[in-house]
Amino acid sequence: MKRNLVGRTMLATVSMSAIAGLALSACGSDNNTGGAGSSAAGSSAAGSAECGGKNTLTAEGSTAQQNAIAVFNQAWGQACPGKNLSYNPTGSGAGVTQFIAKNVDFAGSDSALKDDQVQKAAERCGGNPAWNLPLVFGPVALGYNLPGVDKLVLNADLLAKIFTGAITTWNDPAIAALNSGASLPDTKITPIYRSDSSGTTDNFQKYLGAAAPQTWTKGAGKEFQGGAGEGAQKSAGVVQAVQATPGAIGYVEKGFADQAKLTVIQIDNGSGAVELTDESAKKAIEGAKISGTGNDLVLDLNSLYGTTEPGAYPLVLATYNIVCSKGYDADTAGAVRSFLTVAANQGQANLAAAGYVPLPDQFKERLITAVAAIQ
Template identity: 40%
Template sequence: MNFKRFGRPAVIAIAAGLALSSCAANEGDVATTGDEASASTLTGTLNGAGSSAMDAAQQAWIAAFQIANNGVTINYEPSGSGGGREAFIAGGTDFAGSDSYLGDDELAGTFASCAPDTKAVDLPVYISPIAVIFNVEGVDELNIDADTLAKIFSGAITSWDDAAIVALNPDATLPAATINAVHRSDDSGTTKNFSDYLGQTAPSVWTEEASDTFPFDGEGAKGTSGVVDAVTNGTNMIGYADASQAGDLSTAKLMVGTDFVAYTPEAAAEVVAGSPLVADRAADDLALDLNRKTTNPAEYPLVLVSYAIVCNEYADAAQGELVKAYVEFISSAEGQAVAAENAGVAPMTSELEANVAAVLATVK
């Protein structure tokens, strides 16, 4: 993991002493299972909301955490990344799950659940490729490059037998049928990651700024499940969704360098491992500047990183301790294994786990 950022010695310094502190954290209440669950002294209710892409992982994490800590109840509403951040900022939840990190305008404001004069931080806890899903009559495999993908979703290419698609798929029988491209209708971090990828790799076509809001007309569907359902049940469809929820749908290969690359959790993790932190953020904020322009075929650049957005100091210290314990679990090796088994996502590297644990050690 490349964590180079000017002015970031604080994170490195904290992480340097992590060998003991992270082990101690993992040996506490959160790690208990089975008969040891009754030994947990944690009690209370946590409310979170946000990313629908990470909902499967959240439900698995919640189940495991509540078994180990049977005095704790956790609720998570997959309302979309934008909705999750809004709810957290307003004090309606204790944490947010978001496929995009807090914007400068959001950080400039106040956070109702946080102690006065303190802010929230972005902690990466979930890595997954975004799959380009499709359901096209007579087509089982699809190669696509960034320019063509951008033209499809911006409305510049409207037919499946367009010359640009045919050139990339000379062996496919592409129908002379209208392309039905489905995007997220709600504010979505998946959309922001998708548009960020297109903006960086097809800038002459996709001229809009990366945003949670899809910038063009077309068919919209709410949530990851809504996009998946629309593509599954429609005709000659294409969409984008967290790969862990693509199900049995066909998925396109993206051109990376000169190769067409299928998504894998491992290829998504490789991109994240080579990506630096976003410049000019607070020392305890771990927002990542993802390397979308890679030409390495071992990397899949259409990837999302979901963040747990938490206060660095909570107005209610008891809630802060609960949030801290839960996020320590989901970002630990044990929690990442739970997500990998139940949602098929890529576990974080040990270095990224260590950096998240270093920040959590300062949360109160």
């Protein structure tokens, strides 16, 4: 039976300075102080950034993206003094909704626009298509709370069975078979899932569908479909629930798992157990392909999640920024181009410290081309 853990959660609106302090404690303070509606056209820039458009942008969405946004926001303020992005990490579903409603300049989402959202987004953009731009890749960790078990290997089939309630104890023979020599307790397994609309949930379920299609038949989507476990609001809520619940396992972005010092599983992708590291995640990303056309850079997730490449960690989500291709006023278009240009260049430098994998060169080249075409 599902229970919604609503206790220890993050506030819906998180200030960028607080997020930057979390992700960038070693990088100094964020000095972005641009005022809403002011213009910075003509201000000088460091590096290759163009600093046109208004000083303040607004965006909303993915909690998986929030620490990366903090990195990018600081880089933007350094490259273009006075520039600032106000980002509200309410979840991917809420971000897309607010973008379509014209309440924010762009959305952060861990999933590309769905078919039923494409037309609504185009209407928001003055009859022009919205583009899904993968700005950064974030590995998803499976954190668990099992005292005395410091190494645990699972595969997609076992994860699918755990999150549907088909496997309910940690000493289940199928888990034991993949963890030879480990002393597994008979502790009850408590899956922790995102109870809010979440692109991380969507990607986790897409991974299960791609890597264990005969076991995971629940489909995907930003709402959890597994039917087992306890729900928690946002990424921070999942971390807190795992920490507070013996026997728990939950999916959360690597940056959050690292900050909380969660113990995380290794994934057997069919070619042996793979530890989650920057290198193993990058190896999977390098095999991913783009399925979108033109400057709409939607990824073919099956090429990522279905990898059996030795040493490749397959559970890596792409965080998109969803923007109008055309339809912005000139001041907003200039600022969106400026922010994304800095994010794709200077902003990539500190991503690893925040738990993300910087853009591979082939994605970066196409992203910069798309950003330059935003009007």
